[in-house]
Amino acid sequence: MELVDRYLQAVEFWLPKRQRQDIIAELSEDLRSQIEEQETALGRKLKDEEVEAILKRRGSPLAVASRYLPQRYLIGPTLFPLYRFVLGVLVLGCVVPRFLIWLGFVIVDPAHSGYLHMENLWTTVLYFVFFTTVTFAIMEQSGVKLGAVDCWSPRKLPPLRHPNHIPRSSSLFEIAVSVVCYLWFVRLFWPRPVIDFYGAEITLAPIWKRLFAVMVLAAAINLAIGLVNLFRPYWTRPRASLRLLSDGLGAGAFCWLLKAQVLIGISAPSLPASKAIDVTALINLCLAKTLPWAIVTTVVILCFDVYRIVHLRSFHLRGGSMRPAVNNLSNSMVSGS
Amino acid sequence: MTRSNGNHDLFENLRLELRRGCLSLAVLSQLRTERYGYTLRKALAEQGLEIDEGTLYPLLRRLESQGLLSSEWREEEKRNKRFYRLSPEGKLMLKQLGAEWQRINSSLKEIL
Numbered sequence: 492m493e494l495v496d497r498y499l500q501a502v503e504f505w506l507p508k509r510q511r512q513d514i515i516a517e518l519s520e521d522l523r524s525q526i527e528e529q530e531t532a533l534g535r536k537l538k539d540e541e542v543e544a545i546l547k548r549r550g551s552p553l554a555v556a557s558r559y560l561p562q563r564y565l566i567g568p569t570l571f572p573l574y575r576f577v578l579g580v581l582v583l584g585c586v587v588p589r590f591l592i593w594l595g596f597v598i599v600d601p602a603h604s605g606y607l608h609m610e611n612l613w614t615t616v617l618y619f620v621f622f623t624t625v626t627f628a629i630m631e632q633s634g635v636k637l638g639a640v641d642c643w644s645p646r647k648l649p650p651l652r653h654p655n656h657i658p659r660s661s662s663l664f665e666i667a668v669s670v671v672c673y674l675w676f677v678r679l680f681w682p683r684p685v686i687d688f689y690g691a692e693i694t695l696a697p698i699w700k701r702l703f704a705v706m707v708l709a710a711a712i713n714l715a716i717g718l719v720n721l722f723r724p725y726w727t728r729p730r731a732s733l734r735l736l737s738d739g740l741g742a743g744a745f746c747w748l749l750k751a752q753v754l755i756g757i758s759a760p761s762l763p764a765s766k767a768i769d770v771t772a773l774i775n776l777c778l779a780k781t782l783p784w785a786i787v788t789t790v791v792i793l794c795f796d797v798y799r800i801v802h803l804r805s806f807h808l809r810g811g812s813m814r815p816a817v818n819n820l821s822n823s824m825v826s827g828s
Numbered sequence: 829m830t831r832s833n834g835n836h837d838l839f840e841n842l843r844l845e846l847r848r849g850c851l852s853l854a855v856l857s858q859l860r861t862e863r864y865g866y867t868l869r870k871a872l873a874e875q876g877l878e879i880d881e882g883t884l885y886p887l888l889r890r891l892e893s894q895g896l897l898s899s900e901w902r903e904e905e906k907r908n909k910r911f912y913r914l915s916p917e918g919k920l921m922l923k924q925l926g927a928e929w930q931r932i933n934s935s936l937k938e939i940l
Contacts, residue, residue: 510889514885514889516901516908516910517865517885517910518881518885520864520865520866520907520908520909520910521865521866521869521881521885523907524866525866549881549882550882554882555882558882558883558885558886559885559886559889
């Protein structure tokens with residue numbers, strides 16, 4: 492019976508103190524009853540291997556003990572989806588932008604990539620994960636009631652989303668901003684030998700003429716897309732592709748502008764000539780330093796544009812209509828189909 | 829994992845889920861007369877409802893902590909054994925659960 496005693500001792504180790512004796516006494520009694528019954532049937536004492544087989548069938552000591560313990564979790568099933576969402580937002584919001592900016596520096600300006608240490612990034616991620624987990628574990632243990640779970644109403648749920656729908660308000664905003672910026676930009680930066688910039692005279696490199704043309708073209712395409720979107724407020728593949736093209740053109744020209752040392756000279760009545768050279772160099776340096784950030788932003792915008800096209804394509808392949816399906820849904824509910 | 833293995837695992841999961849509620853009812857019904865764990869398990873097995881010790885004893889404890897069973901340690905055949913029986917609340921619960929079981933069973937008979 493030494494095997495049985497060893498087994499019981501191993502189970503006992505995992506049990507809560509308060510119930511230990513009681514559970515072990517009952518388990519011991521049950522095991523001994525089973526062994527006795529087999530011995531009676533066989534007419535002899537059980538061999539060690541036979542006792543071992545009985546114990547094996549019972550399961551490992553940890554598994555047996557765990558069945559007596561209440562189910563416990565750090566974060567329960569109600570809070571877990573929210574925990575995963577918050578963790579995802581925090582970690583992605585921390586990791587992805589920083590990684591992309593670091594990557595931008597490594598590619599464009601490796602000499603200055605050092606100040607974004609990636610080692611710090613992992614420490615930050617660990618902090619985020621740790622504190623989010625602790626916060627949610629405390630919420631779980633203290634039984635915090637969430638409004639979204641306990642006091643929700645169907646009427647307060649967010650409106651039905653349609654991925655292809657473009658809100659008219661956003662089109663109107665886009666058009667208004669585009670027109671204002673477009674007029675300001677064209678009026679102020681129209682390529683000429685010397686540009687009058689609010690009292691200061693700035694001279695730009697010849698490449699400005701080409702960059703200006705590309706930027707104006709991109710802005711014009713975007714404005715046209717905005718106008719069409721206003722009257723046909725859902726994305727189509729041609730329009731989404733055109734948006735990708737215009738964003739690519741505009742952002743590409745902007746990145747080139749940052750890299751091209753486009754500012755040749757600056758002069759103002761209150762600025763001495765020697766200072767003007769320093770200011771010109773400083774502005775060009777600042778523009779160059781902004782390049783990795785601009786590249787990251789460009790990549791994000793282009794990824795978003797590409798995602799829109801892919802999404803539209805898969806939506807179309809699934810046989811979905813480009814137009815919002817809200818009315819179809821309501822109609823099918825009314826007709827019961 | 830092959831598809832047939834996956835199906836087998838799924839079947840096992842669903843079977844266990846189906847059995848879980850039935851076992852409480854079966855245990856309560858068998859404890860209208862006083863029994864200790866080992867004889868209870870044998871009685872259930874003889875009537876076609878196998879239940880392993882790892883499930884039975886925690887279930888007995890849970891039912892007792894819910895006030896549906898009462899138990900006492902007593903010596904029998906020179907060994908200490910824990911005897912369980914239905915408490916008054918358990919009797920009432922068994923009646924209610926039995927009626928519910930009959931209702932579900934007759935509905936399922938129609939459905940299946």
